[in-house]
Amino acid sequence: MANKFGNLFTITTFGESHGPAIGGVIDGCPAGIELDFEAIQNELDRRKPGQSKIVTQRKEPDTVEFMAGIFEGKTTGASIGFRIVNTNQKSKDYSHIKDQYRPSHADYTYSQKYGHRDYKGGGRTSARETANWVVGGAVAKQAIPEIKINAFTSSVGNIHLDTPYQELDFSLIESNIARCPDAKKAEEMIDYISEIKKQGDTVGGVVTCVIQNVPVGLGEPIFDKLHAQLGKAMLSINAVKGFEFGSGFEGAAMTGSQHNDIFNADGSTKTNYSGGIQGGISNGMDIYFKVAFKPVATVIQEQETIDKDGNIVKMMGKGRHDPCVVPRAIPIVEALAAMVIVDNIMLDKARRI
Amino acid sequence: MANKFGNLFTITTFGESHGPAIGGVIDGCPAGIELDFEAIQNELDRRKPGQSKIVTQRKEPDTVEFMAGIFEGKTTGASIGFRIVNTNQKSKDYSHIKDQYRPSHADYTYSQKYGHRDYKGGGRTSARETANWVVGGAVAKQAIPEIKINAFTSSVGNIHLDTPYQELDFSLIESNIARCPDAKKAEEMIDYISEIKKQGDTVGGVVTCVIQNVPVGLGEPIFDKLHAQLGKAMLSINAVKGFEFGSGFEGAAMTGSQHNDIFNADGSTKTNYSGGIQGGISNGMDIYFKVAFKPVATVIQEQETIDKDGNIVKMMGKGRHDPCVVPRAIPIVEALAAMVIVDNIMLDKARRI
């Protein structure tokens, strides 16, 4: 609950962006997995701030430090403790935020719920938390090397990549800073984000994720359907407003005779409106889904807001924030997906006593 | 996990449509709630088959029978056991389904996962399960009479009700069999569903749900954000392919300066793109979200499929299925929402020791 994710393969996290460190405990990881630490750091680097001109210019090396659960380079089956020291928590002046509630942030709700709030850098609501998830996901990925998980930017504002994912070359995702596997669309997105940034504004976008080579049978019926677990995971990411898989919202306008996925003799299907999941359980086809991100709430423009006493005040956004979170969200989406898949492989194994 | 929903207010369920009964255990319900049994049955009646010409013509009275946890008409705080006897499990011939996998059903995935499958009426994958949820939700609603939960049909196929929910009269939802609070749109929807039904086909749709009068502070940060819990709940409903709240997928195309909800002096906001939830925690504004339903997979048309040995066979849909599930899904969406809200009121109370 709350700060814990997963059923058998779990991650429990802590951390505020302006405290000494963030980190967590990965529990239930099978023993004997030889970890590639460079690959783990590489995932963090894909998420880290300052990596390109279209993300926040804040600098954090985001170096993960493992404290337990690994012996001679392999997982032991014991819980894996890790942390990422915060190196950028400069003694910035937060007095302007302390008593004011930034619009569309969690300042107001946290203040009301907890009374005592860490206002520096958003405290626990900081998206810095997602670096912890990337660590968990990077470990998870190494437990299931046979499964391919690729996320990419499919929309920024009104710029949409409409090409079916089957026609995309996922090896191009990392070839541009937008993380869009279509060079032309990527350029448009980069230009648009740059423009938005100049205006001191921000913009939302959509991430598409494709999971391939998934065995048949993952997912628990009724309340732990595989797509429901994936949906909950994605809706946990800061700024996410929507999730759809397979035919998604468009499927709602279709008829059954159009939408049904007809079988091939080997159990695969001719179409895949189901998105690789039927009755909550994977059918061996590609799993694909979309995640909608709203624009970042911090804009470098003057806004009206209230302080804790209900006075209307003027506020000017400060700080080095992302004009668009989508490019940095790619490894986060993949990380959560990887943890869901490992967890369900373990659950499925347990069921087959 | 699996057949259990919720954290503190939970429901654990069982049942196949063609077995003796479905039912469940509601656990954690606070003591002393005087139950209105007629209201509970009324919710079941809103979901039951045979209620109108645009739903399945199967007849089931769906009478709930409470077996424990209630004394002198009030909840005791003990677990509430209930069941709904299946009266319609006629000794129908299922031999045509036994060894065949219906397209876009869960026949194939269940067979692969469990080996031994109850093929009658879909077994555990039957949407009849949702009657259990309606019972849980009806009890939950009575624990929080001050909170108003209204769901309605906002799309059927390409017929969309685009009126902002604030301009709708929720008292009209039950005035028509489409459960759309706009008489004209409702008529269009009813006509379209009737037409689709004649063709032996089915169609999807969208449900919108609005939760009003929610206290500030509900929801747990990080992995149990209020909207993530709602999303997971909705994605558990059979046929659901997508979930969005507040600005949803449209919000992904907006800029921060457009999307930010500016505060009024009392903590309420001038706009509500946030959908009543900020940082995963309710802010006191209306919570609203949309749920996309794909078309029902059973069509009364000849389809090609495979049998368990991988032979391509012809199959003709039989049975009395819904041409569109959306009108019957309304009470299900409300029920799950009610359980999530009660659960989070309890969680929030626990946090304020």
Added chain:
Amino acid sequence: MANKFGNLFTITTFGESHGPAIGGVIDGCPAGIELDFEAIQNELDRRKPGQSKIVTQRKEPDTVEFMAGIFEGKTTGASIGFRIVNTNQKSKDYSHIKDQYRPSHADYTYSQKYGHRDYKGGGRTSARETANWVVGGAVAKQAIPEIKINAFTSSVGNIHLDTPYQELDFSLIESNIARCPDAKKAEEMIDYISEIKKQGDTVGGVVTCVIQNVPVGLGEPIFDKLHAQLGKAMLSINAVKGFEFGSGFEGAAMTGSQHNDIFNADGSTKTNYSGGIQGGISNGMDIYFKVAFKPVATVIQEQETIDKDGNIVKMMGKGRHDPCVVPRAIPIVEALAAMVIVDNIMLDKARRI
């Protein structure tokens, strides 16, 4: 939590002795297990009231009725719903209990916690609940036929069976109504219980349980040690006041050089003070433990007590209660042990991805 037991193989229960039925949901049971229904009923018969002269003379057939999760005699992997109809909830006069708190019962604590209390037959606190567990355990046993679980009466009052369990013939447990595999001790116990009963009094006792043929490796480290799970399970049984495994409280008086279990070449140990569990994980040796039961609180003697207004009143125990619960507790101890073992076999399997 609360009314749910287990991690992956779980049982969630409901029921009061004087309501319409008790029952529950067994969730996570692997698919394809061919159930022997007679064996399940037989376990219930070992627990049922009225079975001998030294137990309560109340008559309940305790017939279990399965409602879901079983198809053609085999488990399907879906949740198993069951109930046991209460046939003995006669319209007895409970007015003497309604406003009074029976000493050493849960009347006072339930009243204070829940406010609204079902006072008939103890409501939810009735040990009738344990019939549900026996159903769960009987199903669990059939999932692990290779594992032998035998519980027996090892003490009644001050009559102790001190023979090491290795020298006992477990096939004699069911040969007498005390369920003590030593005919002479059994007779002493029966005589003593009969005597106590005549006095309108009750007496406590101890159950020993031995689990044999357990694979090496069951149990989760740190907070789900196998013995901690067994201990919690046993401490859930009404009237239990203590749990010890292996050397138990006597081990606390030993030295390390006495207590250490020296290995044989095959990994087995020469002694077994560890009780088959080391570091929380089974080592393949017999698991054995003891469970202490206090005397039943209902005595057919006049006692002083208080009513809800704090008045001191006289109260005379009524009803047909057990003079000693231990003989009927045997199948309950075995049932819980069986569920713990199955659960941990599943957990262990999940860990070995």
Added chain:
Amino acid sequence: MANKFGNLFTITTFGESHGPAIGGVIDGCPAGIELDFEAIQNELDRRKPGQSKIVTQRKEPDTVEFMAGIFEGKTTGASIGFRIVNTNQKSKDYSHIKDQYRPSHADYTYSQKYGHRDYKGGGRTSARETANWVVGGAVAKQAIPEIKINAFTSSVGNIHLDTPYQELDFSLIESNIARCPDAKKAEEMIDYISEIKKQGDTVGGVVTCVIQNVPVGLGEPIFDKLHAQLGKAMLSINAVKGFEFGSGFEGAAMTGSQHNDIFNADGSTKTNYSGGIQGGISNGMDIYFKVAFKPVATVIQEQETIDKDGNIVKMMGKGRHDPCVVPRAIPIVEALAAMVIVDNIMLDKARRI
């Protein structure tokens, strides 16, 4: 599960004694608690090695470092991350243990379960883990300053403190290194442990714990009875073999008319064989229980054992181990008890919606 303890107030831990650090995440701690860090460190000091002549002479400062969840000295309601750096993990030669299984340790079971084992200092099975629990318990204690939790040494070997706890002065517990509130018994215990130590042997003992000023109503019925939660917690401590509360195993020899706790007019009881818990729920009387610890398995004597290939080998215990763990176990027992109580106060609050 596994490395997580608690329902709402939880602790999730990691760490091996010879890795870089141990630590954990305290989740669900209410916001606004002003932490006394000196008091937290003081609890760790009560547990730390090297504190007296009758415990291990290993030196570890055991300084806790908080990394998150605390702002301006108060808890924020966010998860609290902490760690304790291992300063004593010297590059000792463990080659003698690497391939051998020490008798009555977890070497064999861990090797069999996980395959890949951290053999240094026992890896994850090290009782160093309990320092994490002491941190969690120290925070929990500060959330409930009104509740008094006192544990003390009541037996070492065959030296028993039989005085009823009501006649003891708990302020004397810390007055001697045995942590026994009876000066004479303490001296006997200290002498005996010193003697045992000289022999290179170890000895077990018993801890008694008393929890006072507990509100009525804590505990969940059926499977989360307050004493079952306490029992599971205590059985999680390394070396524990038994748990009893109230009358415990002695109660099993009593009759109902002796054992029943007769009420006073105010709801308190004249005797307290129930141990402050009736039907799993606290009744406001003192909660008291006993925990049995076996002797430490590491003895500085030659023992026969096996290596991983099943060869019989001679082994000589090395290292600086405790001759008796009981004095250092006192703060651990209190810590777990404190976490159980806070957790149940929160659960109880949630139930009273």
